[in-house]
Amino acid sequence: MTGAPNLVAVPDPDTFKIVPWAKRTGFILCDEYFQNGQVMPFSSRSILRQSLVELHQRGLEHIVGLEVEWYLAKLLDPMLAMADVGTSGKPGEPALVSAVEHSFQYLLESHNPEIHDLLGVLAENLVEIGLPLRSVENEGGVGQFEFTFDPIPALYE
Structure with a gap:
């Protein structure tokens, strides 16, 4: 467990939205990486992506x-x-x-x-x-x- 020193949050442009209640504010989901490019082990979106790949390989999906x-x-x-x-x-x-x-x-x-x-x-x-x-x-x-x-x-x- 290395924690999250020097964590890099990489925005996913497909998730960008204007926040309706604050018209000059945006919302965007990010993926987390270390500065060396490795995925942060506790990145929830990365964990979910890997789980979805494993489910897909079994012919399943997660709803x-x-x-x-x-x-x-x-x-x-x-x-x-x-x-x-x-x-x-x-x-x-x-x-x-x-x-x-x-x-x-x-x-x-x-x-x-x-x-x-x-x-x-x-x-x-x-x-x-x-x-x-x-x-x-x-x-x-x-x-x-x-x-x-x-x-x-x-x-x-």
């Missing part, structure tokens, strides 16, 4: 569909005052947040108007960047949501 669960909260105070940020060996205070909707729910849509506009913006941006958004759902906790994505080939390019 991936994601289910991403996340929480939405309103930031009241980031707690970044010097007294709150912590010190070596002592973690700082967590940000102070509040709920954005009422009650615990599971697939309940009666509170969606409280956060519908924001969820709509998130969904539109995911679709615009090319991700195959399938559904946006409430989950069990306050402010807990789930985005599911249609299955696609494993290597996003």
Whole structure:
């Protein structure tokens, strides 16, 4: 294990996209190499490519569909005052947040108007960047949501 000293990130131009929510910002995936040209052993895209070659040799393919669960909260105070940020060996205070909707729910849509506009913006941006958004759902906790994505080939390019 040599770590990642002097790592070289080589952009893959086929993956370039303009970030929809920041029109003057681009997104691009990179492959990682050492300065001598060897592939970085923990480069996730290289590991995936090698795995896909091995699957293809067996007549198989790898299809991936994601289910991403996340929480939405309103930031009241980031707690970044010097007294709150912590010190070596002592973690700082967590940000102070509040709920954005009422009650615990599971697939309940009666509170969606409280956060519908924001969820709509998130969904539109995911679709615009090319991700195959399938559904946006409430989950069990306050402010807990789930985005599911249609299955696609494993290597996003």
